[in-house]
Amino acid sequence: MSRIQTTFDKLKQHKRKALIPFFTAGDPTPALTVSLLHALVDAGADIIELGVPFSDPMADGPTIQRSSERALKHGVSLHDVLDMVASFRTRDVSTPIVLMGYGNPIEAMGWERFATRCAQVGVDGVLTVDFPPEESHEAFGHLQRHGIDPIFLLAPTSTDARVERVAKQARGYVYYVSLKGVTGAGHLDLAAIEQKIPQLRKHIKLPIGVGFGIRDAATALAVAKLCDGVVVGSRIVQEIENSTEQNVIANVSKLVKELRLAVDIA
Amino acid sequence: MYNYPDSTGHFGPYGGIYVAETLMGALDELNQAYEKYRHDPEFIAELNYDLKHFVGRPSPIYHAKRWSQQLGGAQIFLKREDLNHTGAHKVNNTVGQALLAKRMGKPRVIAETGAGQHGVATATVAARYGMECVVYMGSEDVQRQAQNVYRMKLLGATVVPVESGSKTLKDALNEAMRDWVTNIENTFYIIGTVAGPHPYPMMVRDFNSIVSKECVVQMPELAGRQPDAVIACVGGGSNAMGVFYSYIDMPGVKLIGVEAGGHGINSGQHAAPLTTNSKVGVLHGNRTYLMQDENGQIIETHSISAGLDYPGVGPEHSWLKDSGRAEYVAINDDEALRAFHDLCHLEGIIPALESSHALAHAAKIAPTMGKDKVLLVNLSGRGDKDMATVARASNIQL
Numbered sequence: 001m002s003r004i005q006t007t008f009d010k011l012k013q014h015k016r017k018a019l020i021p022f023f024t025a026g027d028p029t030p031a032l033t034v035s036l037l038h039a040l041v042d043a044g045a046d047i048i049e050l051g052v053p054f055s056d057p058m059a060d061g062p063t064i065q066r067s068s069e070r071a072l073k074h075g076v077s078l079h080d081v082l083d084m085v086a087s088f089r090t091r092d093v094s095t096p097i098v099l100m101g102y103g104n105p106i107e108a109m110g111w112e113r114f115a116t117r118c119a120q121v122g123v124d125g126v127l128t129v130d131f132p133p134e135e136s137h138e139a140f141g142h143l144q145r146h147g148i149d150p151i152f153l154l155a156p157t158s159t160d161a162r163v164e165r166v167a168k169q170a171r172g173y174v175y176y177v178s179l180k181g182v183t184g185a186g187h188l189d190l191a192a193i194e195q196k197i198p199q200l201r202k203h204i205k206l207p208i209g210v211g212f213g214i215r216d217a218a219t220a221l222a223v224a225k226l227c228d229g230v231v232v233g234s235r236i237v238q239e240i241e242n243s244t245e246q247n248v249i250a251n252v253s254k255l256v257k258e259l260r261l262a263v264d265i266a
Numbered sequence: 267m268y269n270y271p272d273s274t275g276h277f278g279p280y281g282g283i284y285v286a287e288t289l290m291g292a293l294d295e296l297n298q299a300y301e302k303y304r305h306d307p308e309f310i311a312e313l314n315y316d317l318k319h320f321v322g323r324p325s326p327i328y329h330a331k332r333w334s335q336q337l338g339g340a341q342i343f344l345k346r347e348d349l350n351h352t353g354a355h356k357v358n359n360t361v362g363q364a365l366l367a368k369r370m371g372k373p374r375v376i377a378e379t380g381a382g383q384h385g386v387a388t389a390t391v392a393a394r395y396g397m398e399c400v401v402y403m404g405s406e407d408v409q410r411q412a413q414n415v416y417r418m419k420l421l422g423a424t425v426v427p428v429e430s431g432s433k434t435l436k437d438a439l440n441e442a443m444r445d446w447v448t449n450i451e452n453t454f455y456i457i458g459t460v461a462g463p464h465p466y467p468m469m470v471r472d473f474n475s476i477v478s479k480e481c482v483v484q485m486p487e488l489a490g491r492q493p494d495a496v497i498a499c500v501g502g503g504s505n506a507m508g509v510f511y512s513y514i515d516m517p518g519v520k521l522i523g524v525e526a527g528g529h530g531i532n533s534g535q536h537a538a539p540l541t542t543n544s545k546v547g548v549l550h551g552n553r554t555y556l557m558q559d560e561n562g563q564i565i566e567t568h569s570i571s572a573g574l575d576y577p578g579v580g581p582e583h584s585w586l587k588d589s590g591r592a593e594y595v596a597i598n599d600d601e602a603l604r605a606f607h608d609l610c611h612l613e614g615i616i617p618a619l620e621s622s623h624a625l626a627h628a629a630k631i632a633p634t635m636g637k638d639k640v641l642l643v644n645l646s647g648r649g650d651k652d653m654a655t656v657a658r659a660s661n662i663q664l
Contacts, residue, residue: 055431055563056549058440059286065430077561103284104547108562119311130548134274157291157450166287176307177288181448 003096003124004149004172008207008228017178018173018229019044019220019263020209021236021256022100024051024067025084026076028240028248035249036240037088041095043253044260049081049127049231052081052101059129061184063234067240078105078114086121098125098151098172103139111142125172133162133169140169153177156196160203167203175231176200176210178223181189184234188213190222197226217262224266232259268514270585275464278588280581284465284548285537289443292450297465299370304472309365316361317476320394321351323358324480327488327642331483333612339632340639343489345481345509348617354647355474355505356387360456362473364391367454374398374453378442380407380435380501381572382414383457383647389423399423402441404434407572414651432566435576439550459502460580463551467580474508481642482512493642494635495520496559499536499623500594501574503583505646523583524627526569529594535565537575540594554581570599570655571619573647601626603659606649618647619655635642 001009011018021040025033033050040048053071057064085097099118106128108113118126126148131139133152140150149172154163157180166174178193179185193210200208210223211231224230236252243251270277283293303309317323325346334342347355360377367375375397379385385401392399401418405427408415418425431437439462446455460467460474478496485492496513498506500523513519528536536542539555547556549564557565557577569575586592597605602619605626609617617625620645628643635641649656657664 013652056436057441058443058550059288061444062430072563079561102548104558104564105547105562107547108545108558108560124556129286130551132283132285132287132290135282135284153287155286155288155291159289159294162287162290177286180288180450182444185448224496 002147003094004047004174007096008173011046014078017224017263017266018046018207018209019190019260020047020049020229020231021045022049022169022231022233023119023236023240024053024071025066025081026053026071027067027237028245029235030074030076032245032248033084034087037254038091039249039253040256042258045095047096047229047255049098049100049233050081050085052078052099053106054102054105057102059182061182061234063237064182067106068260069230078109079224080233082117082121082123094176096124097122098127099123100127101129103128111139113149115142115146118143119146123148125151127151127153127175129153133165136169144171145155151175154200156180156192163200164203170206173203173209173229174200175209176208176227177212179213181212183212185213186215188219193223193226217258220259221262221266226253230263235258268413270582271464271468276466277582277585279583280554281376281464281467281552283551284553285463285551286588288447292446293463294614295444299366300465300469303366303369313362313365317358321357321361322349323476325349327481327484329488330613333608333640334632336612337629337632339492339637340635340641341489341610341637342628342632342641342643343485343493344643344645345477347477347505347644348615348621348648352387352390352652354383354387354618355386355477355508355637356458357390359458359470359473359504360384360387360391363454363456363469364395364397367397368395370454372452372454374449375456376400376402376442376445376453377458378402378435378438379458380438380575381651382407382411382418383573383651385423385425386414386417386421387420388456392423393421400445401425402428402438404432404438404446406433407435410572416644422515435572438562459504460507460582461502461550461552461554461578467552467582470504471507471511471582474504475511477505477508477644478510478512481509481582485642489640491640492516492519493640495522496642497522497524497624497628498644499524499574499646500540500579500583501526501576501620503580505644507580508584509644510592521586521592522627523592523594524623525594525596526571526574526623527598528568530598535568536596537569537577538596539577539579541596546584549578552581554578554584570602571623573618573620574623586644595627597623597626603656605629606656615645616649617645618649619652631645
């Protein structure tokens with residue numbers, strides 16, 4: 001059984017929702033990434049989405065764009081990100097890690113080589129933002145042969161037919177983008193999410209995580225009530241941006257603990 | 267019969283729809299609307315009316331006799347897209363897309379622009395059809411092309427300087443995509459080149475293919491026959507696809523795309539992904555040849571002409587390269603400038619720096635050909651916008 005499935009099964013037994021923080025590998029510095037991963041787990045993260053920096057993050061708002069730029073200034077490559085996961089795994093063998101990013105760095109490495117490395121270092125899932133199911137067949141075949149879960153996005157504009165298609169190809173969990181826009185936008189519409197989730201559940205048997213626009217304990221709590229997991233990205237990246245190298249771990253831990261408390265009320 | 271892309275938007279292994287799920291709905295909607303209207307007689311009639319009366323089509327073909335004579339070889343003919351309203355081929359496409367936006371009930375159009383020509387062409391049609399218009403432009407380009415920024419503003423558009431990444435065309439495209447995904451309900455994204463996710467590469471090509479449709483009729487009238495080769499500059503590649511398209515099924519006509527060699531292709535500072543056989547990758551919604559580092563990060567490009575300063579290329583060009591139907595070469599900044607000045611002096615035509623790359627390649631090969639041979643160059647735009655750049659290159663203060 002995959003680490004992602006084990007994690008969701010365990011949460012379900014305890015009637016808890018997953019807290020899934022995101023940050024970009026190498027931000028603020030490559031040296032801090034592994035420590036940040038452990039700190040997130042200690043603060044209550046169930047799964048971590050680790051961003052792979054890319055020069056042209058089209059689906060991201062300014063906050064995550066800047067984090068990508070900071071990481072690239074340190075020369076962080078996909079090879080480096082995989083090494084960071086390997087290093088994390090020497091101390092943590094149970095927390096699922098999902099790599100999230102754009103397809104081109106993986107294309108440059110080659111999908112088979114990438115999937116092999118993922119399996120070696122202990123990556124559990126891969127979310128390639130700009131590879132919809134239509135274009136993913138061959139690429140994600142490599143992942144699945146190595147037991148890596150392809151994670152897919154769904155959006156408010158996804159039709160029933162598209163939801164069905166994703167249901168067939170997705171593994172691990174499905175990431176529902178809660179609003180029309182880029183990451184970090186501010187207009188979360190809870191009523192719309194509440195309406196859409198049952199429509200997704202008709203086809204999707206996997207756990208559903210919801211992200212985009214979750215900024216604090218209150219929105220995390222409200223969203224957690226509606227789904228199986230809450231993804232928090234831009235808010236955490238913002239905390240990293242506003243911290244110094246000295247206090248970044250303490251600040252991010254404090255934020256994630258607050259989010260954990262909120263999600264556990266749901 | 268050449269029949270690309272396939273129904274899923276692929277030109278062989280290139281093209282496709284590489285975008286986030288959040289855009290898939292909008293692309294579906296666009297695809298359906300385009301399929302519905304592209305053969306609709308009323309749509310075609312309205313498009314043709316505006317191409318004639320608003321844009322000024324058909325554009326003439328001109329025999330550059332003095333220049334050909336000086337070069338001493340093949341006869342060079344110029345397709346005068348520079349004479350279009352707004353001064354370039356870009357308007358062929360913006361008229362088409364704006365009319366489509368109107369039928370789709372989208373009151374707001376957005377666009378990305380590098381040199382500003384596509385931005386001006388979009389602002390122009392937005393004014394013409396009474397639409398709100400927002401143009402994204404890299405802040406570097408906003409400074410380099412201040413006059414075009416003002417033109418867009420005069421036409422009622424809002425110009426948003428983009429500060430992210432390299433602050434040039436590719437970043438403007440990223441930002442326009444972000445706007446689109448946020449405002450999908452009321453907004454139509456008018457992409458200016460034959461790149462982006464399907465159906466854009468096909469749609470932009472189709473709207474520009476009016477150029478070669480005219481050439482196929484005009485060349486026999488003027489030159490007595492079809493050309494031996496058709497030459498066009500390639501950034502994203504919309505003017506080249508436009509002038510190539512009707513010639514693809516004529517095997518006797520060579521197709522030559524000219525990329526920006528910048529400071530020379532060995533310098534690394536250029537925008538010539540096809541000529542240099544860059545690695546294939548995925549950017550801006552499609553798979554294509556792409557200038558990137560060994561880790562798959564997109565690298566900064568250089569060209570004296572902002573309109574060619576782009577790290578990728580339309581996927582159909584990648585396919586035409588691999589299939590051997592077209593060949594791709596690079597012309598560097600200095601060679602383009604020389605052709606620019608020659609055309610000014612010998613023919614009384616000030617060409618755009620983009621088009622000057624195509625002219626420079628014609629000047630290179632014409633002397634190696636017989637005087638009975640015929641070259642057709644797409645003079646895709648006029649050079650009024652380039653005065654400051656050319657003056658600077660000649661160390662002249664305006």
